[in-house]
């Protein structure tokens with residue numbers, strides 16, 4: 348059972364065109380909220396019946412409240428229209444405890460790249476690195492200056508932050524980000540898929556196709572190319588759940604997460620779309636056609652974990668640590 352709690356909306360601030368930040372404050376005044384690390388997100392159960400994941404971007408030391416930023420999504424999808432148009436200060440929202448899907452690994456240097464509302468976890472990383480006195484660079488691109496959130500707050504981090512409005516400054520120089528990365532450094536990206544692909548291409552040009560310097564988080568599958576199906580030998584495959592002792596025949600396109608949940612095996616899940624990483628599951632045996640946007644290419648090639656909401660086997664037997 349996912350731990351949930353109600354929080355009160357105590358502040359709503361328009362941070363940029365279409366980007367509203369919410370301060371969500373504990374209702375039991377003396378009980379601290381669960382601690383979180385930069386890169387964590389909470390699920391917000393929006394009263395219109397939708398659930399959305401939002402990265403935390405406040406002060407991790409302040410456990411009286413959380414801060415998130417909500418982009419008004421095109422055509423009002425995903426509950427963002429409700430939050431922008433109907434939610435008011437004083438209302439309550441049901442949220443989960445923070446989950447760490449995008450963690451900052453130890454590195455000699457961190458190059459942080461954000462596009463649009465992807466700035467929320469990236470800003471939390473930058474402020475964390477600043478507090479720790481560790482070297483970093485933050486490159487934040489947006490369509491226009493008016494669309495870029497938290498610019499005054501980012502300005503406090505000084506020359507390590509580059510704010511680039513595309514209509515004035517052009518796009519970020521991602522080749523430069525990669526070329527300036529010292530040995531042992533990592534690049535963290537959060538934003539739309541084209542930005543991630545551009546950073547990956549720049550990294551591959553320098554470090555080769557097996558580059559392992561890019562870490563990323565996406566907010567949606569928008570722009571994701573449909574993936575060619577890898578044919579499976581035979582019609583069905585054998586799915587083995589090692590811990591719970593289930594063995595069953597599966598159609599190649601049957602959803603593994605749905606099947607596992609129907610058997611009463613508990614697996615955390617949020618997006619059900621290969622983005623959030625909640626349903627990550629260890630693979631004991633078998634090979635996988637990875638369809639998620641969470642694992643790095645190296646992690647996918649290792650074949651020892653998979654997102655069971657969207658990926659499927661390429662072997663005729665798949666054994667999971669469930």
Ligand code: FES
Nearest residue numbers: 617619624626656
């Ligand atoms: S539920 Fe989000 S990646 Fe599977």
